[in-house]
Amino acid sequence: MNVLPGILHSETFTHKAVIPHDGLTRLLEKVYAAKGWDFRDYKRSTLSRRLSKLLHSSRVSSCKEYSRILDHDPSEYNRLFSAFTIKVSEFFREPEVFDVIEKVLRDEFSGAPAKAWCCGCAYGEEAYSLGILFSEQMSRKVLSESRIFATDIDCEALEQARRAVYREEAVQNVPRGLREKYLMPSDGLHRVGAGLRGTVRFGTLDIVQNHSIRGVNILLCRNLFIYFNKALQEKVFQKLDYALKEGGILVMGKAEVLPGPYADRYTPVVRGLNVYRKNR
Structure with missing residues (x-):
């Protein structure tokens, strides 16, 4: 196939923060509209965990801030895509x-x-x-x-x-x-x-x-x-x-x-x- 602090002022970012559902929904809709990548029915817990790490490494504290990064630097979409589709494999796995x-x-x-x-x-x-x-x-x-x-x-x-x-x-x-x-x-x-x-x-x-x-x-x-x-x-x-x-x-x-x-x-x-x- 493989994270969001939020949009409201109360959605203060911490590395282990629970990502607000509506904030994640808006981000996924933005990604779908801009790139055609449809993560909207992926498990929210997995996406939230991975996006949380990405926001932490990007030094932003909310979805709104991260959305601005996407607007100003479209190449960031590729980084987001990679975060959502982490791959673990090897020859003859299992x-x-x-x-x-x-x-x-x-x-x-x-x-x-x-x-x-x-x-x-x-x-x-x-x-x-x-x-x-x-x-x-x-x-x-x-x-x-x-x-x-x-x-x-x-x-x-x-x-x-x-x-x-x-x-x-x-x-x-x-x-x-x-x-x-x-x-x-x-x-x-x-x-x-x-x-x-x-x-x-x-x-x-x-x-x-x-x-x-x-x-x-x-x-x-x-x-x-x-x-x-x-x-x-x-x-x-x-x-x-x-x-x-x-x-x-x-x-x-x-x-x-x-x-x-x-x-x-x-x-x-x-x-x-x-x-x-x-x-x-």
Whole structure:
């Protein structure tokens, strides 16, 4: 997908202040009108916490003051966007989840092409991890016919994903053999090899406002729903459900739950990992 002192004189800013609801609402409307970024149905507690830190670092004491900064320096919108969409990822994050995906690929797609979608791909670590599994489990012909799409709302994150250069801590879960095969040392960092880069197609997509990809066999959307309120979760999940083929695999974050109206359409592949198969 990932803070406001207020507008009234009584809304004195402190780093841990509770952000007034109306102040946050006005700011979110301003952002939507100016940039088209729709955070209005994101969880207010998360946005308030992140905006509070941003205001603190900007040395302003109210939403009104921060709004003036946005007016005088439009580049500040990018800083606000980054604060709202903090990304935490790494290759093979929660390896046991990728063990399940690997088994699905080995059992069901070793001889047949697959279409995968990483929704909210951040800096690309998850998508490249999936690319490694595709490369390991599929023949060259099947791999050439398969597709991995990786989308995010954040254009800067996508540019970093396309550059495909990572620090050591991002690749610590990659086994040595796979590291040597798919990653190249580069000035103390790790660069994804051209072959693996070619398995992933990155693109900008705001899942809140845009249509979803269609005909997907494996869909990863992890730790995005935790930022949405219940109504937005159901709205977005409707798009994911539409994207995923019957029998397809859905991977969500461990702290996330299937929206109630869709719970009977999915069966856990392995309980406790939030990996599901779509029944219908």
